[in-house]
Amino acid sequence: MGILRLDIQNVRGIRSLVLTPNGRNLVIWGPNGSGKSAVVDAIDFLLTGRVTRLTGKGTAGLSLVKHGPHIDSTPDIATVTALLEIPGVDRPVEIKRCIACPDVLECEEEIMPKLQPVLEVAGRGQHVLSRREILRFITAEAATRAEEIQALLDLSEIEEIRKALVRVRNDSDKDLDASVKALEAAKTAVNVTLQCKTFDPRAVSDTANRERAVLGGVPILAIKSSLLKSDLSLPKSAMGDQSINVTILEKDFTNLADLLAESNQSKLAEADRSLRALVESMRADPQALMALTRLRLIELGISLIDEGGACPLCEMPWPSGDLAMRLQKRLEVARISSEVSKKISGFSSTIGMQLAGATTSLEKVTASLKMASLEKYLAPLSLWINNIRTLKDALSDPLAKYPQPHLTPENVKCLVAPDQALSILEAARADLKAKYPKATPEQTAWDTLTRLEENLKALELASTSHSRSVLVQLRANFLLDAFVSARDEILGKLYEDIAERFTELYQELHGADEKDFTAAIRPEGPALRLEVDFYGRGAHPPHALHSEGHQDSMGVCLYLALAERLTKGRINLTILDDVVMSVDANHRRQVCSLIANHFPQRQFLITTHDKAWAHQLRQEGIVTSEGSVEFYNWSIATGPHVNLEADMWARIKDNLRRGDVSGAASFLRRGSEEYFAHVCEALEAQVKYRLDGRNDLGDYLPSAMGRYRSLLKKAKAATKSWSSQDQYEELNELESVVSSVFQRSNAEQWAVNASVHFNNWETLSVNDFEPVAEAFEDLFAVFSCQQCVSLLHLAKEGYNPVAVRCNCGAVNWNLVERS
Amino acid sequence: MTMPEHIELSPTDQILRKMIEHFQQNDAFDQKAIDEIRRLAETGRLSKPKDVSRSIAPSGGNDGNSAP
Numbered sequence: 030m031g032i033l034r035l036d037i038q039n040v041r042g043i044r045s046l047v048l049t050p051n052g053r054n055l056v057i058w059g060p061n062g063s064g065k066s067a068v069v070d071a072i073d074f075l076l077t078g079r080v081t082r083l084t085g086k087g088t089a090g091l092s093l094v095k096h097g098p099h100i101d102s103t104p105d106i107a108t109v110t111a112l113l114e115i116p117g118v119d120r121p122v123e124i125k126r127c128i129a130c131p132d133v134l135e136c137e138e139e140i141m142p143k144l145q146p147v148l149e150v151a152g153r154g155q156h157v158l159s160r161r162e163i164l165r166f167i168t169a170e171a172a173t174r175a176e177e178i179q180a181l182l183d184l185s186e187i188e189e190i191r192k193a194l195v196r197v198r199n200d201s202d203k204d205l206d207a208s209v210k211a212l213e214a215a216k217t218a219v220n221v222t223l224q225c226k227t228f229d230p231r232a233v234s235d236t237a238n239r240e241r242a243v244l245g246g247v248p249i250l251a252i253k254s255s256l257l258k259s260d261l262s263l264p265k266s267a268m269g270d271q272s273i274n275v276t277i278l279e280k281d282f283t284n285l286a287d288l289l290a291e292s293n294q295s296k297l298a299e300a301d302r303s304l305r306a307l308v309e310s311m312r313a314d315p316q317a318l319m320a321l322t323r324l325r326l327i328e329l330g331i332s333l334i335d336e337g338g339a340c341p342l343c344e345m346p347w348p349s350g351d352l353a354m355r356l357q358k359r360l361e362v363a364r365i366s367s368e369v370s371k372k373i374s375g376f377s378s379t380i381g382m383q384l385a386g387a388t389t390s391l392e393k394v395t396a397s398l399k400m401a402s403l404e405k406y407l408a409p410l411s412l413w414i415n416n417i418r419t420l421k422d423a424l425s426d427p428l429a430k431y432p433q434p435h436l437t438p439e440n441v442k443c444l445v446a447p448d449q450a451l452s453i454l455e456a457a458r459a460d461l462k463a464k465y466p467k468a469t470p471e472q473t474a475w476d477t478l479t480r481l482e483e484n485l486k487a488l489e490l491a492s493t494s495h496s497r498s499v500l501v502q503l504r505a506n507f508l509l510d511a512f513v514s515a516r517d518e519i520l521g522k523l524y525e526d527i528a529e530r531f532t533e534l535y536q537e538l539h540g541a542d543e544k545d546f547t548a549a550i551r552p553e554g555p556a557l558r559l560e561v562d563f564y565g566r567g568a569h570p571p572h573a574l575h576s577e578g579h580q581d582s583m584g585v586c587l588y589l590a591l592a593e594r595l596t597k598g599r600i601n602l603t604i605l606d607d608v609v610m611s612v613d614a615n616h617r618r619q620v621c622s623l624i625a626n627h628f629p630q631r632q633f634l635i636t637t638h639d640k641a642w643a644h645q646l647r648q649e650g651i652v653t654s655e656g657s658v659e660f661y662n663w664s665i666a667t668g669p670h671v672n673l674e675a676d677m678w679a680r681i682k683d684n685l686r687r688g689d690v691s692g693a694a695s696f697l698r699r700g701s702e703e704y705f706a707h708v709c710e711a712l713e714a715q716v717k718y719r720l721d722g723r724n725d726l727g728d729y730l731p732s733a734m735g736r737y738r739s740l741l742k743k744a745k746a747a748t749k750s751w752s753s754q755d756q757y758e759e760l761n762e763l764e765s766v767v768s769s770v771f772q773r774s775n776a777e778q779w780a781v782n783a784s785v786h787f788n789n790w791e792t793l794s795v796n797d798f799e800p801v802a803e804a805f806e807d808l809f810a811v812f813s814c815q816q817c818v819s820l821l822h823l824a825k826e827g828y829n830p831v832a833v834r835c836n837c838g839a840v841n842w843n844l845v846e847r848s
Numbered sequence: 849m850t851m852p853e854h855i856e857l858s859p860t861d862q863i864l865r866k867m868i869e870h871f872q873q874n875d876a877f878d879q880k881a882i883d884e885i886r887r888l889a890e891t892g893r894l895s896k897p898k899d900v901s902r903s904i905a906p907s908g909g910n911d912g913n914s915a916p
Binding site: 149150186187189190192193194196197200201497500501503504505507508511512514515516518519520523595 | 858859860862863864866867869870871874876877881885892894895896897900901904905906
């Protein structure tokens with residue numbers, strides 16, 4: 030996409046402005062506060078419906094509707110219209126957006142599908158580089174550089190997806206842990222009913238069939254809750270109150286008594302001591318903890334090392350086997366930590382299982398006591414249950430939660446086996462027995478099956494949930510692994526290509542002093558390492574040793590390399606918003622070469638407050654005279670005043686039409702002084718030195734003309750020495766034409782001098798001055814290429830001039846004679 | 849994901865395309881899950897953990913938490 034015409038009405042600091050770059054480069058120059066960046070904002074708004082400057086960090090209180098339109102304007106008349114070249118469309122396309130309706134882009138409906146990819150890239154902001162962004166990713170820490178670059182190029186979506194997938198993976202891990210615990214708890218409940226220490230499906234089957242036999246049922250083969258009481262009915266001998274079966278409840282009392290038994294308490298205390306010691310040892314070794322968290326990553330890394338031994342993440346080559354060996358060592362540390370972690374889980378599980386069984390039994394007992402209205406026992410037993418639940422929660426994640434300060438070994442013992450617990454249980458059991466007679470064997474069989482049915486239903490649910498959690502965790506892990514692997518592959522290749530292009534571009538800028546410059550951009554997990562060579566003294570971060578100007582250059586080069594890659598085929602426009610502040614004049618000239626040589630098909634919109642650079646861009650042929658626009662004298666009422674350089678000759682003629690010879694002479698003098706100053710620099714013409722630096726046209730013009738003559742003479746001699754007759758003839762003819770132009774301008778120079786320097790212009794008529802202007806217009810043309818309009822400049826090898834060239838190569842005079 | 853041919857896919861789209869290629873070869877994913885994830889990728893919702901969790905939940909459930 031390129032801009033042919035831009036019409037801005039009442040946007041930011043601009044009242045009314047029409048620019049016609051015609052798809053070519055445009056430089057807007059002027060002092061700070063002259064409205065240059067408002068043009069950038071307007072393009073930004075047109076393509077995205079927002080003004081980036083009004084969004085993001087530090088923009089609280091700013092809004093598009095309030096601060097987008099000109100301050101004295103309203104949103105409904107704040108518009109940006111552009112005539113664009115769109116990929117795949119063979120005619121110019123007009124699009125328009127109004128701040129009153131920022132989401133509505135006005136354009137022909139049939140064009141929209143072609144425009145959509147352009148708008149998508151524009152929405153990511155990849156086409157604009159501003160000063161405030163340039164150093165962020167050059168100087169950023171490695172850990173944040175990826176985010177900075179991704180934010181600049183709006184690749185942050187990638188990191189957002191990774192974080193989302195990590196979160197899904199972590200959630201699935203937690204769900205799986207919870208489902209494992211729920212499954213264990215369900216098994217424990219079965220164990221309590223069966224009075225077993227460990228879960229055994231055969232014991233479940235045996236108990237079920239035994240109780241079914243009591244009720245006259247046939248054996249069942251599968252352990253399913255739905256089959257337990259199939260073909261059975263409630264025994265006729267059932268008691269009046271069916272809700273409490275003291276025979277079955279006896280199992281819960283026995284279970285709780287077992288928990289409280291001194292021998293069991295000793296075992297629990299021993300497990301608690303071991304658990305505390307292991308948790309303490311892990312916490313005292315942060316590296317062991319870190320190794321534990323990275324275990325999976327290291328395992329995956331080892332499995333992905335290719336045959337050549339290169340790192341699977343950054344593709345950095347390693348001597349064969351070295352990386353695997355190094356990761357293996359880390360894996361050993363991680364595995365030791367993992368073993369400790371498993372032991373911790375084992376001990377916490379040992380304690381936790383007992384607590385789970387006790388909780389189940391206590392819930393049954395308290396429910397029965399409540400039903401029997403034996404409320405005096407409820408308060409102490411409820412407190413006991415709550416204490417056990419607190420302890421269970423702490424043990425669910427021992428590395429994070431256990432032991433808490435109040436959970437000393439003594440307190441834990443009190444929580445698990447409170448004083449008087451046994452006597453309370455004994456009294457409650459006696460009261461229940463007294464209140465409820467012993468149930469018949471049929472009733473007990475029925476109640477046992479009922480309870481087992483309840484246990485199995487919970488177990489079946491827990492089992493199904495666990496199977497789902499296993500699958501979800503498997504998928505979540507694979508999804509994340511697949512994403513990370515794809516990300517590293519795609520971004521690794523992208524960064525590798527970009528590093529290569531970045532190096533090439535930077536060498537164009539600083540090749541004279543850093544010809545062996547190299548750079549490497551490597552993703553390191555979520556971080557991004559950027560290292561550049563410093564004069565052959567090794568690779569360092571860019572801000573470690575390079576000057577601010579060099580960092581600016583790197584910023585521009587890295588941005589151009591990235592943007593070129595990511596906007597390819599969609600947006601052919603690059604906006605550089607005042608980005609070469611710290612780059613010195615010589616290297617700014619190199620920036621011109623870089624744009625000319627490496628991005629000939631791309632349209633650049635450059636804003637700068639640096640007049641010298643604006644002129645360099647013009648003289649190096651990066652922008653034509655039509656593409657050089659000066660903003661000045663900004664005011665709220667008018668916005669910027671605009672001076673189109675292309676108007677110089679038109680303005681001179683306009684002044685002459687109005688009879689204003691002094692005005693015409695003033696334009697000619699000012700323009701000529703600037704122009705020939707740059708000619709002298711480009712051709713290395715000797716200019717009289719003035720301490721105050723106030724050289725004038727009288728200093729520049731003769732030097733420029735003399736230098737041109739001597740270089741042309743040298744070129745002719747060189748051509749003759751190489752026996753290039755055709756070229757010699759061409760140069761001969763050129764010399765003849767140029768001599769004529771020089772003679773005319775020399776003849777007319779008195780008029781310029783007279784009219785400009787000696788202020789006797791009033792003696793000249795319009796008819797006297799017109800030939801002067803025409804002669805100078807021809808003279809200007811001598812020093813520039815007629816094709817690319819760049820200034821002719823001296824090409825050198827070391828200190829020796831070897832050629833006179835323009836940027837496009839149409840002019841190329843060899844200065845070196847055959848030896 | 850449905851760009852005209854002359855336009856290069858964005859890095860994000862390239863990554864997602866590659867990722868889908870990877871996990872299509874994994875037995876853990878049924879066609880429904882693959883379609884769901886592809887749909888999330890195409891609609892830019894792969895950065896929404898809840899949507900992703902829902903898409904990888906086995907058929908028969910809707911959020912991975914409730915039993916089938």
